[in-house]
Amino acid sequence: MSVRPPIATEQLVGELHALAAISDCPEPPPAVTRIVFTETDRRAREYFISLCNAAGLVVRCDAIGNTFARWEGTDPTLPAVATGSHTDAIPHAGMYDGTTGVLGGLEAIRALQRQGVTPRRAIELILFTSEEPTRFGVGCTGSRTMAGALSPDDLRQLTDEAGHDYDTVRQQAGYKGSLSSVALQPGAYHAFVELHIEQGPLLEAAELPIGIVTAIAAPATMEFVITGEGGHAGGVLMPVRRDALVAAATMITRIEELAFQSGSPDLVATVGALDVHPGAVNSIPSRVRFTLDLRDIDGKNRDATLGAIDRATRQIADQRSVTLAARTLNADPPAIADPLVVSAAREAAEQLALPYQEMVSRAYHDSLFMARIAPTGMIFIPCRGGVSHRPDEYASPEALQAGVETLALTLARLAE
Amino acid sequence: MSVRPPIATEQLVGELHALAAISDCPEPPPAVTRIVFTETDRRAREYFISLCNAAGLVVRCDAIGNTFARWEGTDPTLPAVATGSHTDAIPHAGMYDGTTGVLGGLEAIRALQRQGVTPRRAIELILFTSEEPTRFGVGCTGSRTMAGALSPDDLRQLTDEAGHDYDTVRQQAGYKGSLSSVALQPGAYHAFVELHIEQGPLLEAAELPIGIVTAIAAPATMEFVITGEGGHAGGVLMPVRRDALVAAATMITRIEELAFQSGSPDLVATVGALDVHPGAVNSIPSRVRFTLDLRDIDGKNRDATLGAIDRATRQIADQRSVTLAARTLNADPPAIADPLVVSAAREAAEQLALPYQEMVSRAYHDSLFMARIAPTGMIFIPCRGGVSHRPDEYASPEALQAGVETLALTLARLAE
Structure with a gap:
């Protein structure tokens, strides 16, 4: 031919x-x-x-x-x-x-x-x-x-x-x-x-x-669900809040730091989806769900960063008195x-x-x-x-x- | 009677x-x-x-x-x-x-x-x-x-x-x-x-x-729209990202800090609603919209904190090379x-x-x-x-x- x-x-x-x-x-x-x-x-x-x-x-x-x-x-x-x-x-x-x-x-x-x-x-x-x-x-x-x-x-x-x-x-x-x-x-x-x-x-x-x-x-995908306590935006003073969105925001900035600190130029971490409940202007977020997509050419390095993220997010949840449910949706070789x-x-x-x-x-x-x-x-x-x-x-x-x-x-x- | x-x-x-x-x-x-x-x-x-x-x-x-x-x-x-x-x-x-x-x-x-x-x-x-x-x-x-x-x-x-x-x-x-x-x-x-x-x-x-x-x-309500650059979660390396959600997360944690630093125990700041675009697990957020509800009994103190938030969020946007459009929906006396x-x-x-x-x-x-x-x-x-x-x-x-x-x-x- x-x-x-x-x-x-x-x-x-x-x-x-x-x-x-x-x-x-x-x-x-x-x-x-x-x-x-x-x-x-x-x-x-x-x-x-x-x-x-x-x-x-x-x-x-x-x-x-x-x-x-x-x-x-x-x-x-x-x-x-x-x-x-x-x-x-x-x-x-x-x-x-x-x-x-x-x-x-x-x-x-x-x-x-x-x-x-x-x-x-x-x-x-x-x-x-x-x-x-x-x-x-x-x-x-x-x-x-x-x-x-x-x-x-x-x-x-x-x-x-x-x-x-x-x-x-x-x-x-x-x-x-x-x-x-x-x-x-x-x-x-x-x-x-x-x-x-x-x-x-x-x-x-x-x-x-x-x-x-x-x-x-090798991509890994995780889902994080943070449960805090909701309430009226005018009615709950700052020191007693357990705001699920501020907790999520703290985790997201920390995930970015950990991705930079991984030492691998190929490691990328992305929080691409995030939902706020109840999601009203004047209501303290009681629940936030977000996803994490983490990739590296080197599966070991990826899993090491995944472990660091797991520890850091649990620590933030503890500090902020919110509960964190994290689950791995996939972590393929x-x-x-x-x-x-x-x-x-x-x-x-x-x-x-x-x-x-x-x-x-x-x-x-x-x-x-x-x-x-x-x-x-x-x-x-x-x-x-x-x-x-x-x-x-x-x-x-x-x-x-x-x-x-x-x-x-x-x-x-x-x-x- | x-x-x-x-x-x-x-x-x-x-x-x-x-x-x-x-x-x-x-x-x-x-x-x-x-x-x-x-x-x-x-x-x-x-x-x-x-x-x-x-x-x-x-x-x-x-x-x-x-x-x-x-x-x-x-x-x-x-x-x-x-x-x-x-x-x-x-x-x-x-x-x-x-x-x-x-x-x-x-x-x-x-x-x-x-x-x-x-x-x-x-x-x-x-x-x-x-x-x-x-x-x-x-x-x-x-x-x-x-x-x-x-x-x-x-x-x-x-x-x-x-x-x-x-x-x-x-x-x-x-x-x-x-x-x-x-x-x-x-x-x-x-x-x-x-x-x-x-x-x-x-x-x-x-x-x-x-x-x-x-x-x-006196409540004030603001809307922030952050525009960064989207892309495939696997395809864009960390240093060149302009991720709208990480920028928003940095702003949200900073807003909480400023509320605590205001010196007024009655001042409350709430980010209650947040939307991510496009909102997919494997896509870098290109646009995030969030709201801020800020209240204080003292209108002057509230407006001072509003000013501090305005400056801080603009600075974060500059540092992260994202654009920020903020508008006041209401700021009633x-x-x-x-x-x-x-x-x-x-x-x-x-x-x-x-x-x-x-x-x-x-x-x-x-x-x-x-x-x-x-x-x-x-x-x-x-x-x-x-x-x-x-x-x-x-x-x-x-x-x-x-x-x-x-x-x-x-x-x-x-x-x-």
Whole structure:
């Protein structure tokens, strides 16, 4: 086959924009909000499936909505090669995170079809359910469950803010099968490779079109609930207050200090969500809930900082006579990319004469869990300013094209 | 007339419970949420009006829903004596704040009727619209507008979180007249007296059934909006972050310090509401909005602390390279109770042999604004533990009865 797969870049960009328009964000596209198992999520999946059908792929869904679009190979008995990513988006996000790997994965398959490739192994394109933790507090529920890292019982215990549990919500969204049918056996796939925007500034700064991921950083997510004592803002004097929000504020500034003191330049700590109860101008906060996202390339260093944060927040709670309930939502080990996939991607980039660098992913991806059941790797493309999870997230058509070319060739190699 | 007005305490308590059941709070009564111009607010007003009608009072509403229930006097040409309070409630509030002065005011009138009193001046019972600032950020929109402290233009500029403006919302709630018709002239009322739970611990601690308010503390409300830079929690290293929530947390802890350092034991500072944008676990907060409620009996000391907070928050914003937009929602001067009302209440308590103390109100009331257009005073009754704005807010039937007796006699004296 000719080296350069013919990418329909304009069509791909158009499809990304069409998908971005399926959004619950009050701001117009490219601002996107797309929360798992909502009507908007359903419409986005419907759009994706219609594109897969048009490309002749055979589509099936599992019991939690992970969606598999299969291009059959000449030897259907062999484990397939897979690619994919997610289409859910946090509130006020951008239009490239996840979608690049889903629609870009589809375009990679279509380019190989156009090129007349007949793969020996089937190639499967996967849309993973809920990579983002927005609704249920835990990220990657789709790939986690496929990898056996979330059991059916774990899933049943997940609830959203309205108190609805995962099992009920996924059934209301139309996914009815048994939760125990979702987990896959190691070996189910020959390899998995995910195309994604970098979500960091390194490729742009190095003026490189391609990053080949060798490891994915280890994220930990915690939830803190502080209970103090409420009351009328005019009626309770300062010395007798047990204000849950001032306690939370003290913890948040301390967490920042501990992140700086960790000694690792790669350690990042983020308190991204915080709710105040009862949340009235003239009422002393009685309860505050906030989340912590802590990451480092070095899992040991991350866990050491997590321990320091745990001790510091307990001490602050004691000093302020508030109660603190902290729980770890996840603390996943890092993943190392498989040499099979890394070398296939490296050879693809070299064949395409696309300069690349090997790099670590500090963001979280479904690949982290796919790596537990399949040889896994990732291909990064630059995004403007390293910006992600914001409406101004942007990957140029040229960047998308280079990424999809590399993905297509990588898939073709792995499927040979 | 006999000294002791015959209070139907059981009926009053029953009516308070019936009103508490009209609530949007997800928790059952006595937890109450009742936000102005909602369907629940409408149903509460309807219940109140039905009770007034049953007592033979003539009910009218003004253009923003302030509701007046009039018991005509023998000389209708004289300015009336008024009492009243509010029925709106912040989220997860209790059942006595405001309602005690509305339904207690009604019971005071009914007790005088039972007693065969024929007042010379009319007695008007007022249900003020939206004493609580929950929906539009400003408290006492009803009494403020009556007192001319909020103009029709001011009202039109108030918007709720959904972006709906006050003028539209009040019309949708059925209040259609001209906004300029709401303001009253000074002299419209001969006197105004409000019955209220103390919302503080002093009366209970002193074992006194009655407090006679001589001054109402001066509250100030501010809103702070911090804009930093968002991004993916994994993608942006700590040193280059401009995290709006860490900036807000630093300000909140500093505000607490400044409140302690003010030197006034009566100064209280409360950050009661805080919203994070975009509010996702794995997204750096790009924008945080929070409110500040600052009160002191001494307006000068309050304004000095307000100035110190203003300087400190600007400095923190500069240090953290975030932008800060601060605006004052209100900074009202304190009100002094009128000797006419204070002495009438004092004589009433003495006639009833109810021990009392004169005291300052640190909470905010419609009386603060009625004092601008009428000789005004307040009667306090103890509430358990001084607790208010919480579901466990509680005033005993005995406390209610003593308060309503004192109110009834005070009204009778003022209407003579």
